[in-house]
Amino acid sequence: MAIIFDANRKIFTIHTKHTTYQMQADAKGYLLHLYYGVRVKGTMDYLLCYADHGFSGNPYAAGMDRTYSLDALPQEYPSLGTGDCRNIALNITSAVGTECCDPIFNSYTITKGKYSLQGLPAVWAADDEAETLEIVLKDDLTQVEIHLLYGVLEDADIITRSVVIKNTGTETITVKKALSACLDFVQGDYDAISFYGRHAMERNLERVPVGHGTYRIGSRRGSSSHQYNPGVILADRTATEEAGNCYGMLFMYSGNFVCEAERDQFNQTRFQMGLGDELFAYPVAAGAEFTTPEVIMTYSDQGFAKLSRQYHNCILNHVCKGRQVHTNRPILINSWEAAYFDFDGDTIVDLAKQAAELGIDMVVMDDGWFGKRNDDNSSLGDWFVNEKKLSGTLGQLIERVNAQGVKFGIWIEPEMVNEDSDLYREHPDWALTIPGRMPIRSRNQLLLDFSRKEVREEILKRICAILDQGNIEYIKWDMNRSMSDVYAGNVPYDYVLGLYDFLEKLTSRYPEILIEGCSGGGGRFDAGMMYYTPQIWCSDNTDAINRTRIQYGTSFFYPTAVVGSHVSAVPNHQTGRITSLNTRGVVAMAGTFGYEMNPALLSSEEKEEIRTQLATYRRHQELIREGDYYRLSDPFKEDVAAWMSVAKDQSQALVSVVRLSAEGNPFGTYVKLKGLDAECFYLEETTGKVYSGMALMQAGILLPMAVIEYEAYQFSFKKMQEAAALYDLLREKIGAEQRKVISIFGGSGSGKTTMAEILQQQFLADGIGCFIVHGDDYPHRIPKCNDQERELIYQKSGETGLNAYLGTPQEIEYDRINQVLAKFHVGDTEIELKKMGREDDEIWYEQTDLTGVQVLLLEWTHGGSEYLNGVDVSVYLDSTPEETKARRIRRGRDENAASAFIQLVLSLEAQKLEQQAKQADLIVGKDGRVYES
Known part of the structure; x- marks a missing residue:
């Protein structure tokens, strides 16, 4: 159960997956707040401090006990007229004009499912996802019932709060202040983090210490406003993105609101939120009730990043x-x-x-x-x-x-x-x-x-x-x-x-x-x-540079799925700034994506770039919408704005970076990533480079050197999940014997090089010497010339002649590569390897020292060929010609990668590979799983 009531001590305990919230109806009937924070066991009433505080008044129910004062004790829902001179959550004027309400604990109910609010939006959840606690406080003199509602989404670490004020008397009362949530902390040193702004420059982060007195923000504008967003964080002074305690309150309401944080005379802190009490006086007739809008609360002991992800999940799945x-x-x-x-x-x-x-x-x-x-x-x-x-x-x-x-x-x-x-x-x-x-x-x-x-x-x-x-x-x-x-x-x-x-x-x-x-x-x-x-x-301001800051502040509470963000024309209509189409696109992809411009004014090159942007966004839009969002920099303080989305299973990630300044003689800029699987390797899909998850998070990626102001970059990472499974099987197959040759083969652009590099790093990490031989170095001609030769053969002999050429000794120096494998098997340590570049005459030979090398990895399209000798374990990477074509184009492997002729080559290769795959020892399927033949 998420909600527990200790009838002996009258203590209510709310547990979510990682948090505990606790309060107590004490012997005098007052509902005192005990604790909210990381999940704990036991009761926290020992934290209450009783002392004679001099000019702090004592309720009549305390008798002659001067140590009991509501001016010093932490309360769950403080009201005017009880001797508490701090900020109050409730102020009710009676029919005769008195402003006093003294709510005393009366009853409670615990029910399955999440409460709803009449006429107001509220967090929703299935009955098996939530529980509701309703605590009733009563003031017999004014004949008012205060119903405190707590909605608990245990797995989401969310607690919602609302209040229903019922007039059980015979005359009209007036509600002059009715907040929805209050948190009292008996200790701590806190900052308040809010998001201020103006039209066209909303949600700028401001962090200020909560000192003695009241920190107060809100809206009197009839809407939640450009000026202050109804989401506020109370955080440890030392809290950062990844560390420290922080408490969030988010008001689920579109009108006037107030948020107050007050440090009192005893260094206690009160944090509360609800309806704005200015321009507000609500009559409640006899038998009627008044409902406050909902506050969504969550807590993180791991800084703002975790807090944000909890809010993102709640809004996307429960709002x-x-x-x-x-x-x-x-x-x-x-x-x-x-x-x-x-x-x-x-x-x-x-x-x-x-x-x-x-x-x-x-x-x-x-x-x-x-x-x-x-x-x-x-x-x-x-x-x-x-x-x-x-x-x-x-x-x-x-x-x-x-x-x-x-x-x-x-x-x-x-x-x-x-x-x-x-x-x-x-x-x-x-x-x-x-x-x-x-x-x-x-x-x-x-x-x-x-x-x-x-x-x-x-x-x-x-x-x-x-x-x-x-x-x-x-x-x-x-x-x-x-x-x-x-x-x-x-x-x-x-x-x-x-x-x-x-x-x-x-x-x-x-x-x-x-x-x-x-x-x-x-x-x-x-x-x-x-x-x-x-x-x-998100904002009428569509300037890409301003938007990095607007969207940064927005991200603390709201997921990218709700952020309307578009690419607009330049010079920008709000700022006059000129940024590249690429930069505008990268920024707009941190949202729902669209365009604000006249396409008729675009050049053909710009139109083609937009088509590329659309393809990129469509490829990643589910990740952007559903993935975990991480802020990688603070664009108000740093020279870059950087953020990323990571799939829930950590299988992929999209990193976006925008340079906010340009300097002469620049130094290297590194961006550390977050949220990846530290134990796995990731492929950056555009460059084909492989990185360990830990390296990306601890050391980061080096950005390209800036060429122009406001450049932007995107990096798409794919977790090589199959590599770990493949490595485990290879270790079993090669055993403890020395000098084994493993062939990694598959279609052009199928990821052979990437797989070989990951396997090499894993072998080396386990202390096993490993060296990669690239089969692409063994055609008779360098690749560019070889493509020309292929076309000549096709022109002379058609598809039949081309098929007879591809992957045969006419194209490949099998004798030379077979000699290399033979020498490796007999223990030679000095072996001459052929090396090839991409341009004319870029062919050379070098002596390679293979001392200590136990595993030779051969990565090559034709690594399963009948002409190849000396392979101990063969691994086939399954892929279609369409997939290999897409990879070649994405990585810019060839100028003619998308041509019909190259497609024919890939198709013929696929037919040959289909036969070779039947002889493979292991097959890495397109589903990412590894199969033994």
Whole structure:
């Protein structure tokens, strides 16, 4: 069980896989917080310190005991009016105006499954994945029940918290402050880490010491805001990416919030989060209840990296909903930076044609398609298609786009209204305004009062009428101003609940449509919106260099799968900076990926580069979406931004690096990787180089020397899982006898060289001398000339003649290589080996000292040939011609690697290898497993 109650001591213990959370209802009825941290056994009530603290008051229930003070004891849910003069989580005004609530423990329940919240998004889980603890506190005088809810996802190391306030009396009360979670620490020296910003520069990390007094951030803007994200970390002063204690609180809510961290007079720290208490006063009628949004908590004793991965897992698997969450999202191109408001139907169709030519999946028609909207001063609220502008109906335009083989998406901003609109002229009272005052304008638009049901229903009806006009597969939901003109204390909360009600109805009616949230970019980038929109436009700033910092801060709580990130045109429309298409692509791949540009303005070379980018992203998109994310550098402090995604089974990894500065006479730059299997070898797929996992993590990789400013690099690593199994079998087969020849053979580009290098390193690590002989050194001609000879033979004798040439003594010096193997077997230590380069006349011979060498590895396409003598163990690497071609192209092995002639050569080789494989001792299958013949 994840939740345990000790009835004797009235101690509640919550265990997750790696953490323990504990609290106690003490003898006086107060719920005290005991512990949250690494998983422990036993009870932690011994940590409570009782002393006479002078001016700290004592509750009446303590009698004459001056050592009992709620001003000094750690509490689970501190309330105003109990003698605690620190920051409080609860403030309730009674019907007669008194501000005091004294909640005492009353009861509890433990149930299977995760609680849900009426009208609010919440973490979800299957019944066998979660448990719920509900603790009821009561204040008999004000006739209020405080229901503390704890959702426990044991395997995910997640604890969620919410509070339900029930008015069991006969008169209305007013909730003036109701936070969702509080943590009290009796010891420790902490930093608060938050993510501040502004429009177009969101989620910059700021780390400050929690000193005596209060550290407080939040939003009064009606949304979670660009200025402060509702995710905060409390960490040891010494905590780093990989070490130290850190506690996260993430508010699953899209409106006003507050987070407070306070160090008190006794060096204790209180950390709490919930609804903002400014612009808030919520009446709760007799018999009614009020629910606070959920806080998602997690703890790590291994620094920020582990904390982040726990949040990423929670959001991806227990917050985001819908069919699109774990599927490959469409790669889209948005019309905004391509055309802004200046477009018509033909513009969108032309964009679709360009998208289809490049291989992009979807075109999104952004702002400007409705009402009379040709700029941002009119028509919000008039959700009627401007058919004159589109030269036809929306349905006709969608059909024209789909006819290009491209999907269609559309932009909407349902929460807004312009004064210059038919909707406003008909219903000016629907805008959020203070009676008798002129409203505050922002972007020349007003906020519709979504706290009112009739407003939401009319806008929903209009939006649905749009969505029913054709095959719309994506919505970009925007929100381009903050809330002002709050006419009552319930409005900010009820507005957000109205927004959620709208989204719930919309997603239920259109489950196949992917919705991307947006609020001037990242102004509402929160877990509440992610419950309905599984991706959110990260920032209106698409500058690649700025984005490395924005996406860095975002990554502390949010997975790449929710990050909307696109390649835009240069000079960048926000910063004027020019970066390469490659750099923009590398940065945008740390998200859902897409484009913000006009392809018609691109050169043929740029278009080809985009096609390559698309192929790269599609090859790695599942890894990027589902893999473990690691920050490899701090772009606010270091000269590079570096990050990586690692598959859950450590089988593959994608590393991305962007240089943030350029210097004369530069020195070498190394990036250390994380999350790999330290005991295995990894192949870097582009270069074909092999590294041990431990080496990559301890020493890192050396970046290429910089040529231009803001260069970017990607490294794709594949774990050579089959190499370890192959090595174990080879050790068995060669036994303890000396001087064995092992032949590794397979199609060109099948990975023979890589496998031989890994085996050599493993032999050497075990103290067994090992040397590699490359069979590619033994054709009669250097490879380039040999390809020319092959083509001449093909031209003269056709496929039959070419087949008779490939892999036979006409092509290969079998006599020479057989002599080498024979000399090795009889114990010669000085053997002359042939060496070949890639250019004309690059052929030489050198004496090689094989003293101490016990194993000779021969890696070669034809290493299973009937003409080859002296092989003790033969190993075939299975691959198709298509796979070998792809590897050759990726590694740039030949200029003509993709030609039809080379494909023919590979096909003929494959036929020969199929026969040779039947005689192999061991076969490494395409499934990565090793089979004995």
